[in-house]
Amino acid sequence: MHRFANPTQFMRIANAIFPWVAGLAVILFVIGLPIALVTSPPDYQQGETVRIMYIHVPSAWLALMVYGTMAGGSAAFLIWRHPIANLTAKAAAPMGAVFTGLALVTGMLWGQPMWGTFWVWDARLTSFLILFFLYLGYLALGDAFEDSERGDKAAAILCLVGSINIPIIHFSVTWWNTLHQPSIMKLGGDGVKSSVDGSILLPLFVMLGAFTMYFFAVLILRLRSELLAAKIRNARLSQAAVGDALGQAAE
Amino acid sequence: MTRKKRRLYFVILGLLGLGVGTALVLTAFQDNIVFFRSPTDVAEGKINPTQRFRVGGLVEEGSVVKDGENVSFAVTDMTNTLHIKYVGLLPDLFREGQGIIAEGKIENDGTFVASEVLAKHDEKYMPREVADALKKSGRWQEGTGKDGAPVAQGVKPVSTAPTSE
Numbered sequence: 001m002h003r004f005a006n007p008t009q010f011m012r013i014a015n016a017i018f019p020w021v022a023g024l025a026v027i028l029f030v031i032g033l034p035i036a037l038v039t040s041p042p043d044y045q046q047g048e049t050v051r052i053m054y055i056h057v058p059s060a061w062l063a064l065m066v067y068g069t070m071a072g073g074s075a076a077f078l079i080w081r082h083p084i085a086n087l088t089a090k091a092a093a094p095m096g097a098v099f100t101g102l103a104l105v106t107g108m109l110w111g112q113p114m115w116g117t118f119w120v121w122d123a124r125l126t127s128f129l130i131l132f133f134l135y136l137g138y139l140a141l142g143d144a145f146e147d148s149e150r151g152d153k154a155a156a157i158l159c160l161v162g163s164i165n166i167p168i169i170h171f172s173v174t175w176w177n178t179l180h181q182p183s184i185m186k187l188g189g190d191g192v193k194s195s196v197d198g199s200i201l202l203p204l205f206v207m208l209g210a211f212t213m214y215f216f217a218v219l220i221l222r223l224r225s226e227l228l229a230a231k232i233r234n235a236r237l238s239q240a241a242v243g244d245a246l247g248q249a250a251e
Numbered sequence: 252m253t254r255k256k257r258r259l260y261f262v263i264l265g266l267l268g269l270g271v272g273t274a275l276v277l278t279a280f281q282d283n284i285v286f287f288r289s290p291t292d293v294a295e296g297k298i299n300p301t302q303r304f305r306v307g308g309l310v311e312e313g314s315v316v317k318d319g320e321n322v323s324f325a326v327t328d329m330t331n332t333l334h335i336k337y338v339g340l341l342p343d344l345f346r347e348g349q350g351i352i353a354e355g356k357i358e359n360d361g362t363f364v365a366s367e368v369l370a371k372h373d374e375k376y377m378p379r380e381v382a383d384a385l386k387k388s389g390r391w392q393e394g395t396g397k398d399g400a401p402v403a404q405g406v407k408p409v410s411t412a413p414t415s416e
Contacts, residue, residue, distance in 0.1 A: 041378035045344060050376060079258045115369045116342030122286040160266065164273050175277075176284045177307065179352060181374040197377035 007227050010084050014220045022217040028210035036203040043200065052110040054203055058211035059103035063131060064166055066096030066215065070138070071163040074156035084223075086152055089159065090142060091222040095215060097135035104132060115179060123172035124180035127165055134162040287352045293363075294331040300357050306333055307352040307371065315347055323362075326351065337365040344370035 036054035043050035073089030076082040107125070108118040119125065138155050145151035173182045184196045194201055277284065287307035288298055298304055311332060314325035322337045335353050345351060350373060355365035377385075 041380075043376050044379040044382035045372070046376075053376070075262055079262055080255055114342070114344060114372050117367075117369055120286070120369070123284050160262065161269060164266070164269050168273070168277070176281075176286065178286050179369060179371060181372050184374045184376070195374045195376070197381050199378055199381075200376045 007084065007230075011224060011227060014223060018217065018220045021213045021220070025210055025213035025217050028206055028213060032203060032206035032210045036207050040203045041199050046114060049110060049113055050200065052106050054207045056103055056106040056110060057204060058207045059099045059106060060128070061208055062211050062215055063096060063100040063103050063128075064169065065212070066092050066099060067131065067134070067159075067163065067166055070096065070159050071166070074159040077156050078153065078160070086156065087223060087226050088219070089156065090152070091226055092215075092219055093135060093138050093142075095218060095222075097132065097139065099211075099215075100128070100132045100135055104128065120179050122178040122180060123176045124169065124178045127169045127172050130165055131162075131169060134158070134165065138162075289328045290326055290331040290333040291328055293333055293357070298357075303354065303356050305352050305354045306335075306363060307350065308333070310345070310347050310349050310351055312347045326353065326363075334362045335365050335368075336362050337368050339368075341368055342370040344372065 032054075037051055040051075040054075042048050070089040070092050073082075073085040073092070076085035077089065107128075111120075112118050138159050141158055142151045142155035145154065170183075172178060173180055184194055184201075186193045186195070196204070287305035290306060290308050292298055293306060306326060308326035308328045311325040311327045314323075316323045320338050320340070322341060323335065324337075325332045325334050327333075335355075337353065337355075345368065350371035352369045352371055353363065353365035354367045354369075355363055357363050
């Protein structure tokens with residue numbers, strides 16, 4: 001655990017993983033996008049509109065997964081004062097907000113032709129909108145304090161409190177009846193089953209993989225630049241300190 | 252106890268408390284979070300008749316009568332049926348056997364006058380050929396998921412066709 005607390009060690013591991021996740025993201029997008037958007041069959045009810053799902057579902061999945069990552073990072077930061085965990089949460093947050101916004105917008109574009117409305121206040125849509133506000137709140141709160149350490153702590157606490165929304169989003173379609181359809185994957189006594197035909201499920205899984213790998217690749221890039229920025233800040237500070245000391249000695 | 256341990260227990264207890272609190276609130280508001288009621292709820296008098304609400308179910312086969320923009324149809328949960336009147340455009344997915352949700356009020360004559368009708372899409376996604384093949388082999392169940400799961404909670408289809416698998 002604390003092996004990763006050392007930025008140099010952490011970056012060595014992250015840099016080793018980076019080409020793999022970035023490469024996988026490129027490969028999966030190159031395979032997935034043409035299948036999802038062009039060659040996969042139209043749905044028997046929705047027609048071509050089904051293709052919105054290949055963007056909507058991966059975005060929604062990442063919206064939840066990124067929040068899970070941030071909640072883990074925030075907990076590690078609050079409990080063990082793990083600086084890189086906090087940096088990870090902060091680096092992931094804007095991406096999570098974008099994926100949540102993308103899931104909301106694509107969902108609305110799909111809802112209008114299929115349901116007959118852009119928006120309803122059912123349990124799934126409402127809890128997902130709350131997730132979007134949690135992301136925005138996290139980003140705003142982290143910057144709201146003069147003392148960045150206090151801002152980080154406040155944002156981390158907000159993130160943990162908001163994590164209660166994640167199971168609510170996931171189970172909203174099971175616990176209550178909603179306009180939003182239930183989950184396409186079902187965990188039964190005989191394993192995981194899907195209500196989606198293989199020809200539609202395959203491109204969906206490729207896109208899920210592509211989005212996930214893309215997230216990890218960009219996360220590593222963001223962390224790398226954050227750590228480098230911190231290094232430069234520290235170098236400047238110590239340089240200034242040395243300069244001050246020299247100046248005082250000369251006097 | 253070290254400070255790290257204390258913080259760990261504090262976070263765990265905090266999340267537990269928050270979880271229990273949220274669960275209690277959500278259970279208490281159960282009836283308000285539910286997006287639509289079933290025709291059975293209506294038949295059993297669980298709904299205040301003066302109140303606007305949403306009702307959901309399957310459009311009964313052979314019940315749709317269209318006269319220009321005036322539509323009347325029946326919504327069923329296979330136990331009870333509710334007659335609905337609506338004036339306006341229907342969503343593309345509206346058809347007999349489809350799950351729909353209507354918002355409106357029950358009039359004195361017992362029909363539900365809807366101001367909005369939404370189509371409910373199920374979690375079944377498949378190409379047309381697969382749907383046709385399923386229908387041909389008699390394994391198709393209107394209003395149920397691929398594996399016979401009901402489209403909507405509170406809508407319990409009675410299986411007449413042999414179920415898949």
